[in-house]
Amino acid sequence: xxxxxxxxxxGIDYDAVCADIARLWRSGQKxxxxxGGSGETNRVAQALGHPPRFVTSPSGYTSRFTDRETLxxxxxxxxxxxxxxxxxxxxxxxxxxxxxxxLDGRIFEGRHKGSVRVVENGKTLVLRGDHxxxxxxxxxxxxxxxxxxxxxPVLSPPAASYEGVAINVDGDRAAAALAVALKAEALLLLSxxxxxxxxxxxxxxxxxxxxxADVETYMEFAQDRMKKKVLxxxxxxxxxxxxxxxxxxxxxxxxxxxxxxxxxxxx
Amino acid sequence: xxxxxxxxxxGIDYDAVCADIARLWRSGQKxxxxxGGSGETNRVAQALGHPPRFVTSPSGYTSRFTDRETLxxxxxxxxxxxxxxxxxxxxxxxxxxxxxxxLDGRIFEGRHKGSVRVVENGKTLVLRGDHxxxxxxxxxxxxxxxxxxxxxPVLSPPAASYEGVAINVDGDRAAAALAVALKAEALLLLSxxxxxxxxxxxxxxxxxxxxxADVETYMEFAQDRMKKKVLxxxxxxxxxxxxxxxxxxxxxxxxxxxxxxxxxxxx
Numbered sequence: 317x318x319x320x321x322x323x324x325x326x327g328i329d330y331d332a333v334c335a336d337i338a339r340l341w342r343s344g345q346k347x348x349x350x351x352g353g354s355g356e357t358n359r360v361a362q363a364l365g366h367p368p369r370f371v372t373s374p375s376g377y378t379s380r381f382t383d384r385e386t387l388x389x390x391x392x393x394x395x396x397x398x399x400x401x402x403x404x405x406x407x408x409x410x411x412x413x414x415x416x417x418x419l420d421g422r423i424f425e426g427r428h429k430g431s432v433r434v435v436e437n438g439k440t441l442v443l444r445g446d447h448x449x450x451x452x453x454x455x456x457x458x459x460x461x462x463x464x465x466x467x468x469p470v471l472s473p474p475a476a477s478y479e480g481v482a483i484n485v486d487g488d489r490a491a492a493a494l495a496v497a498l499k500a501e502a503l504l505l506l507s508x509x510x511x512x513x514x515x516x517x518x519x520x521x522x523x524x525x526x527x528x529a530d531v532e533t534y535m536e537f538a539q540d541r542m543k544k545k546v547l548x549x550x551x552x553x554x555x556x557x558x559x560x561x562x563x564x565x566x567x568x569x570x571x572x573x574x575x576x577x578x579x580x581x582x583x
Numbered sequence: 584x585x586x587x588x589x590x591x592x593x594g595i596d597y598d599a600v601c602a603d604i605a606r607l608w609r610s611g612q613k614x615x616x617x618x619g620g621s622g623e624t625n626r627v628a629q630a631l632g633h634p635p636r637f638v639t640s641p642s643g644y645t646s647r648f649t650d651r652e653t654l655x656x657x658x659x660x661x662x663x664x665x666x667x668x669x670x671x672x673x674x675x676x677x678x679x680x681x682x683x684x685x686l687d688g689r690i691f692e693g694r695h696k697g698s699v700r701v702v703e704n705g706k707t708l709v710l711r712g713d714h715x716x717x718x719x720x721x722x723x724x725x726x727x728x729x730x731x732x733x734x735x736p737v738l739s740p741p742a743a744s745y746e747g748v749a750i751n752v753d754g755d756r757a758a759a760a761l762a763v764a765l766k767a768e769a770l771l772l773l774s775x776x777x778x779x780x781x782x783x784x785x786x787x788x789x790x791x792x793x794x795x796a797d798v799e800t801y802m803e804f805a806q807d808r809m810k811k812k813v814l815x816x817x818x819x820x821x822x823x824x825x826x827x828x829x830x831x832x833x834x835x836x837x838x839x840x841x842x843x844x845x846x847x848x849x850x
Binding site: 360363364365388391392393394395396397399400401403404406407408409410412413414415416417419420421422457458461462465467474476479480481482 | 627659660662663666667668676679681683684687688689728729732747748
């Protein structure tokens, strides 16, 4: 079993990712696909007159401030356009994909953080009305039901709070929690960079191998969105996932290449 | 087993529908929910600068012309905002709902009509690039898998073409095909009117009962969107569904009321 997370940034080749996944799936590889949608969410939010607002936590992580209107735009893009677009690509390749969010069957559950502490212009503020949280529980029953019946699950945030409210959660960390819960051999975090770069954005500075025990010390090289991937990788290896690979989803055979050792391998 | 279809027009009280469904579900009633999203799709399409285009077929049926961009907006609203909004309402009521489109597991399959004949200003034209079709096949395997495991399926267009391409299909007729495939006792088509009206929009002119054998003769009373409901009802009763009820989803307990005989009952 492997868990493949493909990001939502500009430059990702979803056709290439889906073609590669279809080949692997037909060869008998059990897998679950998790996807993002951040870039498209920003575009649609802007077009709808409700532009995205990103906030930085006191510990330096960036996230989307998700008021109710943003949550609905987020659902439109992640669960509508992105999820069904990926399911359609896979169905066209004769893979019987089933697209679900973390709300469906409460696949991803966690605590709803109604307010968030953020740093703006050097000051710490508390913003209320946030619909975010962190995946604390993965209900694998539905995933296993689908896999055992021959369906390929395609998953996306949001998650469900313990009260059943939709919450925006980080997709990389959700994929990490899923990989742990499914006892996956590998977690692939694919995005629009070749892996973790020692000297961002110089792609020649790719870090090839990270010993699992040292992953947190590599946080210093992670910029912006890569921070949550490193955090997710640390959580996955701590939870028993054999290897985590930061791979490139811009072209070629992104999943096969990562499994063959391209990108940054945490092991 | 009953199939409940709730429309997507202005005035529908989704909180009331979900609360009623949660009560029935907890009392042991097996059911599948199908929903629309037409009103909200129009609003979002307008806001995104790609306003809806409705066309009328030579036989007088109105439908949405669905180019690729419209299809993606359609998916955003139906599969994203509407579907996850309904799943969230049910999850908050402790009903373990799972939201899916007809693409997922190819639940709804049909032929892709790439072009459509339309009448405009008295002339018949052929429009190309349409992503529409009609549900010809319902793959109940995934629905039954979910129901048997205790999940309430919440379904929405689009469907999958036989080639796996997303196609916009009429939700009422999809629900009718589903009710036939599941051998449902009843199909409820709930919208923002009390039922079929002899003298639209006079609600006092509600037609209370229609003998199943005569349903097509009542087509003359159907306006606009009600035409496809009458067509769906005819298809459902011809396929062995015991009764079809056109009910009111604007308030109260819409599902229970329809089951108790309110609205227009085709039997």
